[in-house]
Amino acid sequence: MQQSLEVRSAAPNRFLGTLKLVGSAPPSAKFGMVIVAIYALVALLAPLLAPYGEVEVVSRVPFEPWSANHLLGTDQLGRDFLSRLIFGARNSISIALLTTAISFVIGCLLGVFAALVGGIVDQVISRLVDALMSVPDLIFTLMVLSIFGSSVLNLILIIAVLTSTRFYRIARAAALNVASLDFVEHAKVRGESLLWIAVNEVFPNILPLILSELGMRFCFIFLNIAALSFLGVGIQPPTAEWGSMVRDNAALINMGDITPLIPAAAIAFLAIAVNFVVDWLLNRASGLNDDA
Secondary structure, eight states, X not given: OHHHHHHHHXXXXXXXXXXXXXXXXXXXXXXXXXXXXXXXXXXXTHHXXXXXOSSOBOOSSTTOOOOSSSTTOBOTTSBBHHHHHHHHHHHHHHHHHXXXXXXXXXXXXXXXXXXXXXXXXXXXXXXXXXXXXXXXXXXXXXXXXXXXXXXXXXXXXXXXXXXXXXHHHHXXXXXXXXXXXXXXXXXXXXXXXXHHHIIIIIHHHHHHHHHHHHHHHHHHHHHHHHHHHHHTSSSOTTSOOHHHHHHHXXXXXXXXXXXXXXXXXXXXXXXXXXXXHHHHHHHHHHTOOOOO
């Protein structure tokens, strides 16, 4: 009974601690968190917010100007541009989040495993990672997608594997530092398994550093997916994606219409907002004060 009361009282304390932490953030980080929250809500509520369907053709006139019925006009096929923009938020952000999560798991698990095992296993994994990192990501992704096809699954797996090399480097370096400490050596002497040491001793001590990298990697993955879609090898039509929306409606720029720039601005705005939050987290983790 006493234990259940302690658990109940701990939840409000954690919530208040989170609110206090957010309240102590600098204005730039608060601005970034607000923007990220707005993007998240738009992505989650896309079917409710969009006035039309994602692939619904609502006009026989391609590139129809802005009007009361179509606030941002229509695209080259007569689909409502605002609806495509809203659904594009859901598709772009969800795919980037899933890719980031997969790369995070792969890189961290391999990095900690290599650091704890050491020896030839560490050398083999590290050399394979060096080989992957020596090839430019965009060129390698384009080559693999041209061979296996531009499906969403292939896109996620390829980018996740390439990005996991960055998580591997950071996790391995941090885990090597932790593995040399006394409490890890004591756990080995007690006969604890590598899994137990990784979960209970290593991961809790390297997690803050890796989580800071997580936000930066999300930005890179998000921009990478948008660039690939702009080149025509990323998320394929009719799925709405901001990079492909810029490409498909680029002809409007020659007519003095700024509509194609709106998805580009949405991409840049989210990347900047996430960087504001990540910079604050990095400064906080390093013990620096940032009042900007």
